[in-house]
Amino acid sequence: MTDLVVCGLGPAGRGLAHRGVARGLTVAVVDPAPERRWTATYGAWADELPDWLGPEAIAATVPRPMAWGTRAHQVERRYVVLDTARLQTSLSLPGAQMIADRAVQVSPERVTLASGRSLAAARVVDARGLTRSPTRAEQTAYGVIVDAERCAGLDPLFMDWRADNGAAADETCSFLYAVPLDNERMLLEETCLAGRPALTGSRLRARLHHRLRSRGIRLTGAEPVEHVRFPMQGGRPGPHAFGAAGGFLHPATGYSVAAALAAADAVAAGQDVWPPAARVVHRLRGAGLRALLALPPADIPLFFDTFFELPSAAQRAYLSGRTDLAGTVSAMRTLFAALPWRLRRRVAAATLGIPVPSRDRRVQPWEE
Numbered sequence: 001m002t003d004l005v006v007c008g009l010g011p012a013g014r015g016l017a018h019r020g021v022a023r024g025l026t027v028a029v030v031d032p033a034p035e036r037r038w039t040a041t042y043g044a045w046a047d048e049l050p051d052w053l054g055p056e057a058i059a060a061t062v063p064r065p066m067a068w069g070t071r072a073h074q075v076e077r078r079y080v081v082l083d084t085a086r087l088q089t090s091l092s093l094p095g096a097q098m099i100a101d102r103a104v105q106v107s108p109e110r111v112t113l114a115s116g117r118s119l120a121a122a123r124v125v126d127a128r129g130l131t132r133s134p135t136r137a138e139q140t141a142y143g144v145i146v147d148a149e150r151c152a153g154l155d156p157l158f159m160d161w162r163a164d165n166g167a168a169a170d171e172t173c174s175f176l177y178a179v180p181l182d183n184e185r186m187l188l189e190e191t192c193l194a195g196r197p198a199l200t201g202s203r204l205r206a207r208l209h210h211r212l213r214s215r216g217i218r219l220t221g222a223e224p225v226e227h228v229r230f231p232m233q234g235g236r237p238g239p240h241a242f243g244a245a246g247g248f249l250h251p252a253t254g255y256s257v258a259a260a261l262a263a264a265d266a267v268a269a270g271q272d273v274w275p276p277a278a279r280v281v282h283r284l285r286g287a288g289l290r291a292l293l294a295l296p297p298a299d300i301p302l303f304f305d306t307f308f309e310l311p312s313a314a315q316r317a318y319l320s321g322r323t324d325l326a327g328t329v330s331a332m333r334t335l336f337a338a339l340p341w342r343l344r345r346r347v348a349a350a351t352l353g354i355p356v357p358s359r360d361r362r363v364q365p366w367e368e
């Protein structure tokens with residue numbers, strides 16, 4: 001019998017299957033298009049990535065990215081942009097059975113495919129990602145890839161919430177993400193961190209163009225474009241799902257790729273990667289998303305000023321400490337205590353699930 005069947009060959013499923021093969025398991029993978037090449041640009045904090053990931057998977061490193069709320073903050077943490085093609089190739093699957101099909105029914109030891117075929121395995125893991133739904137907050141972004149010399153003087157930006165993108169003060173706000181792809185190119189992306197509904201691509205495009213014009217960066221119109229849209233909610237922690245489907249996506253930041261790669265080895269080994277502390281952290285992160293959705297747009301830059309003034313260890317715990325309950329609680333408490341009173345009331349209410357008038361329909365507990 002096959003040791004492991006992985007349904008879904010995104011970064012999480014492929015990472016898991018790769019580590020399964022590396023451990024000597026018999027592995028089968030199911031995806032409607034198992035050979036599809038990934039095109040998204042993935043970024044991550046360098047310290048989140050597993051040791052087994054080869055350096056070829058890293059395209060560019062930013063030693064200390066900048067973050068702007070209403071003022072500048074230097075983030076004391078190395079950020080990397082992955083080389084998507086090399087990452088995918090490096091997650092090689094020698095000897096794995098590749099099945100081009102759609103999983104329609106997935107249970108812990110059996111999967112039924114759209115073709116009618118059924119596969120049994122010692123373990124079946126659902127890594128089919130998340131489906132879009134109007135009840136789920138999404139992250140959206142519109143980006144252009146620009147010659148680095150045309151953005152000379154623009155520091156790499158983890159997020160820049162300054163108000164030079166032409167958005168009205170009461171509109172859902174968005175930030176500029178700017179990272180090198182290599183020595184010659186930068187990705188400049190206007191991002192709606194979380195919205196329900198999130199900002200549309202055309203709105204973000206107009207804001208990006210406005211912002212870049214304000215900063216003296218001219219576009220020719222021939223730049224390659226990146227469109228981003230993915231759900232931020234809906235994953236279910238547990239032994240039978242992985243990646244975004246399995247609760248690895250941070251609902252308040254949208255990051256998941258590094259966390260899934262970091263856990264792939266343990267999941268392949270059959271270990272429990274959801275100890276009680278991790279499950280509580282997952283819920284706290286969901287509360288973090290509710291707080292973000294409840295804040296008035298004009299207060300978001302101030303919120304991030306406060307966040308990026310936290311000690312680096314607290315920032316790290318909140319952004320990446322998937323199993324670090326003490327660190328997450330401490331970071332959230334310190335952040336809360338440092339916020340202006342006006343914001344505290346809203347954040348407290350949203351965190352506790354108390355309805356507050358906001359630009360967003362409240363997330364119901366069963367929708368988390």
Ligand SMILES: Cc1cc2nc3c(=O)[nH]c(=O)nc-3n(C[C@H](O)[C@H](O)[C@H](O)COP(=O)(O)OP(=O)(O)OC[C@H]3O[C@@H](n4cnc5c(N)ncnc54)[C@H](O)[C@@H]3O)c2cc1C
Pocket residue numbers: 007008009010011012013014030031032033039040041042043044101102103104127128129130226227228229230242243244245249254255256257258260
């Ligand atoms: C342009 C872009 C940029 C992004 N940048 C970042 C970033 O910088 N950092 C970060 O962490 N995240 C980023 N994200 C989000 C990230 O891509 C997702 O969170 C991540 O891909 C989730 O990985 P996953 O493997 O769990 O699921 P997915 O990537 O969604 O993969 C799911 C896989 O399952 C397959 N599948 C679906 N249905 C079935 C089925 N019925 N049967 C079998 N297979 C099925 C799909 O074909 C797909 O291959 C970005 C997203 C986009 C679109």
